[in-house]
Amino acid sequence: MVDSGRVTATLRLAVGPLRIAHPITVPSAPVPAAAVVPALQQLVNAVVAAAEDQVVHKGQSISCRKGCGACCRQLVPVSRTEGERLLVLVDAMPAERRQVLKARFAAAEEKIREAGLADRAGRSDRELSSAYFALRVPCPFLEEESCSIHTERPLVCREYLVTSAAELCAGSAQADVTPVPVPKVSSAARGLQDETDDWFPLAMLLARGRRTPPHARRRTGPEWIQRFVARMTGH
Template sequence: MVDSGQVSATLRLSVGEIRLAHPMTVPAGAVPATAVVPALQGLVNAVVEAAEQRARDMGKAVSCRKGCGACCRQLVPISRTEGERLLAVIEALPEERRAAVRARFAEAEATLARAGLGDVLLDPEKRAGKTDRELSAAYFALALPCPFLEEESCSIHPERPLVCREYLVTSPAELCAGPNQEGVAPLAVPKFSSSARKLQDDADTWFPLALLTAWSRTRSADRVMRTGPDWVQRFLRQLGSK
């Protein structure tokens, strides 16, 4: 259905044990990829809710709660598309809050540089010789809070990255702070977030959320425009290619 420049449809998906019929609304005309991020956020939310329900049916419960910010000290890989949207989120903040967030990003960048991780995490070629586990462990050892973390809670929760939405645990929350994540039981959720990495680029590209402002200084100025349905179809094709 097309209404006021937007297209609505029901997306039917079957991923593993999850069956989903999810309504989506996206711009009908040519837009940048960032314009369909809200629709992708809604889709991931629906997938996660279905995974949570399946866990409850099996007698398990998600233990994540507001104020438990251990996972907000993990390496959070985000896509170019989400990075561009988050930069706009920062710019839309009131001046005082925007300055505080930017200061925290600058502090995170300096911390990663001192640890010898800054250039490595921003350059895919320098990451080539290291496994994701090695990079994640080195990052987590720094106990570096996400620049959006305030009072142990996400200050941009409605706009949080897709990968953050997908990460929930059914084990005791206190285990998440352990250096080796021993005993942590993540909820089984299909990882739609990785499909966003190829939304604008053919390569599987990502960078750490904590280096968002550092990435912004060297990001590509290319601005591809597609219709909302075309962006969604491109996203879904990445799901099917896994």
């Protein structure tokens, strides 16, 4: 269905053990990839909701609550495409709020650089994540232990839910934390624009934004979604 420059279609997908049928709306004209991030957010939300349903069906419950931000000290891997949207979001904030965020990002960046974690330096994702969590750097968007950009939070943040006791999430080794088995659809956003694009830590968002952005390629909304689904399903 096409309506004033936007097209809506129902995506039917098998994601791991989950069956998803979800309507998404995207621009019909060529746009930068960041313009389809809201559709990707909706898709990830649908996958997470299906995974939650399975957990509840088994008689378990989700422990995550507003005001519990222990997981917001973890390394949050963000794709270039999501980063571009978040930079626009920060730029559109009132000056006072932007200043507060800039100070938080600068503090986080300093800690990450001091610890030598700004680059992979040959580490695996797991090694980097463990070293990062040990720093206890709060996400710059975390306020009073809640996410201040909840509706715009990265895809990977949406996918992290646990059924274990909330206090375990703050433990240094994350021992006994039981995450909900949510298929990691978010990883399909990496390399969406360019195969060589890697993820970066959310706390380095503004540092990354200071670099000159490469020319943003434009595709129609349905083309971007096709690319995303192809990356997600490996077809």
